[in-house]
Amino acid sequence: MSRFARATAVAVTALAVGLASPGAAVADELTDLLEGVWSSTYTADRFVVSVWDGQTSVSKAFVEHADGVEMVRVDSSWTLIGGGRAMAIDETPAGIVFRSESVPIQSSRYTVEETDAARHMGRDCTLMSVLEGDVLRATFLVDGYTGAPLIVETYLPDGSMFRRVSLQNFKPYRTYDAPSTDPGSYEVLVPVRDDRLPGSVAGYDLVDTFEAPGQGIQGFYRDGLFSFSLFVLPHGTQVTGMDSASAYSVGDDVYEVAPTAHDVRIHWTASGGEMVLVGDLPPDHADEVLAELPQPYGRGFFERLWHRLFG
């Protein structure tokens, strides 16, 4: 049987099984948009600019994106990211593999509108708008030929731009040689059952939970467009790499915040342990999420004593 005939046979079987399965998900507009973007194939230089609390972060990387898997080169370092994997590609590949369900998230929070046809970099494109209620939350300038996201902008409720992801030197359908199959040294994580994390936080649903370093847990949350992981680590665990963090206030509470171009990292100490939030959510969503999570406790003498004695 030829390779194509095999693929066709798989397609027919898959469609039959998909139709027969009562659990088959019905994709919504946003899922369709993100699936198209995710499965597009191209190489490009990707520029990301984010503004968090007046602080601007920028990054540039060369990416080879094919069907949900990316090879990312920053300076001379290569990383493979996709399918639940994050692997540093060098002489001894190392990384993490999440064995989790890849079921698309259905979102009732957002609606998608096809705004306009456009030309960009000499290519036919479609401009798609993602609305959160009446608020314009994001725009996607999508290449009409490949589905690649040439420009993605996300906005705050006041209309100011929060993040801009753009592709330059775009080459459609270029792909890469398969990365080394040497498994190297990697950590495999499977979902664990844990009742300590809330099932939903400020419109974000808990998708699954994993063990985290330092005997902690990681809860992965999504709202259909943005996502974050909440790490709960034992009291006293040092979170390193937050040297450049600044203080960030939500109401009377103060957090350590270290934004990057791609995401934001927030650390605080609560009664339940050391909390770390990492995600690509915008600041107004982050404020709402933090307001529903355990608050930072003060560092007064008696609170520290109480904490040390009784946890």
Add this chain to the structure above:
Amino acid sequence: MAGVNQVTEHTAELLSAYLDGELTKSELREVVEVLETNQEAVALFRGLQATRRTVRTLPTLDMPIGLIPDAHLGDQLSAYLDGELITAEIPAVSEHIEHCSECRHELAELDRARIAVRALPGVEPPDFLMPRVEDRKEADDPSRVTRLRRRTAVAVAAGVAAIALLFVAMPLVDDSAEPSSVSIVDLGSRHGARVSNSNGGVVGGATGFQVDSP
């Protein structure tokens, strides 16, 4: 007569091979050229991609327990949780866990037990408060009871003194003295890896992850 935009079986084979990452460099050039010029080839390519996505997102079905070979993981589950498997063993074990609901449930139970044990206070009774099992007969001796009472009184006094000392010393104690540390970059990588298993990571743009070795 074959139209300019018709897809030949050869092209279809190439597209399939392309998605499987099995093309040579010259074949790759040919595919790119076809995809840039032939709309029907693009349509077929997208169809093949959609098929792969459909297969990938199908719900995972548990194999009936009677069909699973009688070779569950047993002690390997515990070793897996403790990170004591050698690298070569990990793929087979994780593959088995993925398909064997019995081992998956056992793994979850083991994990819950580990979490429960971790949650216990890490206090080790001082030697002088530990009754020695081999000296149980001696415990019935009235003079020993008296000695124990004296020791307990000493222990209580020592405890009070220790708490008082704790009050005095607490402001000087720094949390950084704790032994465990976690890199924020590692946590970011973990989030990125998890995001990549679905259609996420779009609005943030995947990053150049720095992955800490396990």
